[in-house]
Amino acid sequence: MNKQIESIPNPYHSSGESIKENTDTAYNFHKTLPGYLPTPLLNLKHFAQKIGIKDCYIKDESQRLGLNAFKVLGASYAMAEEIKKHIPKGQSNLSFESIKSHKKSIKDLTFVTATDGNHGRAVAWCAEQYGCRAVVFMPKGTAEIRLKTILEHKAEAEITDLNYDETVKYAETEAIKNDWVLLQDSSWPGYTEVAKNIMLGYTTMVQEFFEQTSDWPTHVIAQAGVGSFAASIFSSFIRSDKQKPKFILLEPSGAACFFNSVKIGDKKPHLTPNLNTMMAGLSCGMPSILAWDIIVSITDFFTICEDNIAIKGMQILSQPLQGDPLIISGRAEQSP
Incomplete structure (x- = not known):
């Protein structure tokens, strides 16, 4: 039945x-x-x-936050924790203003992710707000409107010919090759810190x-x-x-x-x-x-x-x- x-x-x-x-x-x-x-x-x-x-x-x-989804809660905090590693030591209180005060130090910092939509849009929004760069890969079958909403936040984004799990692996490969920061809302052996901060x-x-x-x-x-x-x-x-x-x-x-x-x-x-x-x-x-x-x-x-x-x-x-x-x-x- x-x-x-x-x-x-x-x-x-x-x-x-x-x-x-x-x-x-x-x-x-x-x-x-x-x-x-x-x-x-x-x-x-x-x-x-x-x-x-x-x-x-x-x-x-x-x-x-105008994004119609909870995903920005994870992306914003995890990205902020990664940015802390790229700004001068001694920044004790993590805040939006403390990140913006170091915009020159992080303007070339690039975050990459794979997404079905909402997480990628959140990553793009956060990078835009903080003054970083975002690259977003989307699995095959993704609606063009989702791609459009991510591009509106000044991110680089594309729809791949891969399924979701394959797209995650591709984003990981691109992060290693280009010295980008992978900001993925999942975890696997060897990749847990960012995922923990998203959670x-x-x-x-x-x-x-x-x-x-x-x-x-x-x-x-x-x-x-x-x-x-x-x-x-x-x-x-x-x-x-x-x-x-x-x-x-x-x-x-x-x-x-x-x-x-x-x-x-x-x-x-x-x-x-x-x-x-x-x-x-x-x-x-x-x-x-x-x-x-x-x-x-x-x-x-x-x-x-x-x-x-x-x-x-x-x-x-x-x-x-x-x-x-x-x-x-x-x-x-x-x-x-």
């Missing part, structure tokens, strides 16, 4: 692995960015009542959540491509002294690298080939090793859904029940 939604419990669940670094540094840095404001925390109260729960909170990242950047979203409500969730659902975002969000909640929520990792059925890896049964991440989903931002074949270690440790359920379920979710948010807020979602995730 073809299941539109399928969920399996985590056979490796423990209480150990999480992000151990102080997340306040990233949060305080984000507050210095031009135009920074916490994104709205919205409650679909009437929808929650309809499905028999008390509240359904959603962080509306469509209002994040720390994502934790700002939960820091905002803590300040926006005194309610404590019973369940936290996060989507996964390579898993960096979900690992960051889950880790932020587990650091609290309050009761741990149930963590649910959600992937497209046609790009379920975590779900498929768990089902293999050896507690190792595996490549999922032949990706097939309209959820382009989640169409990743290989889990980040940093995210994998965290997610298999603390996630409660691995869940997958068909593309039509994502479409239904977008419709629910854009055509809310009377009294619930309207939320525009999925535009950056859906391929043409």
Whole structure:
């Protein structure tokens, strides 16, 4: 039988692995960015009542720094940490103004990344704001409008003939060849520091959540491509002294690298080939090793859904029940 939604419990669940670094540094840095404001925390109260729960909170990242996506939280902080290595020693407080004060030192510093869209746009925006250079490679099938939005931030960008995972490898090769800094939102053996800082950047979203409500969730659902975002969000909640929520990792059925890896049964991440989903931002074949270690440790359920379920979710948010807020979602995730 073809299941539109399928969920399996985590056979490796423990209480150990999480992000151990102080997340306040990233949060305080984000507050210095031009135009920074916490994104709205919205409650679909009437929808929650309809499905028999008390509240359904959603962080509306469509209002994040004019980029319509959370990815800039990771890119901005990780890029800032890399820039610190290229400016005079003694800069203790990392801030947007401290970076701008060293613009002559970093004007030729080039960051390169592979992207399905939002991460690359975030890298391009950050480089433009900080005064660096950005080079962005995009996988085959990427919509031209996504390329256009990246080029608008003065980055060099192109659509390759490679799939996502191959494009990541290509970006890594170009970084080594040209002495560029690879700013990728995934990790693998030998490449973890930048990915860790990107994950720390994502934790700002939960820091905002803590300040926006005194309610404590019973369940936290996060989507996964390579898993960096979900690992960051889950880790932020587990650091609290309050009761741990149930963590649910959600992937497209046609790009379920975590779900498929768990089902293999050896507690190792595996490549999922032949990706097939309209959820382009989640169409990743290989889990980040940093995210994998965290997610298999603390996630409660691995869940997958068909593309039509994502479409239904977008419709629910854009055509809310009377009294619930309207939320525009999925535009950056859906391929043409």
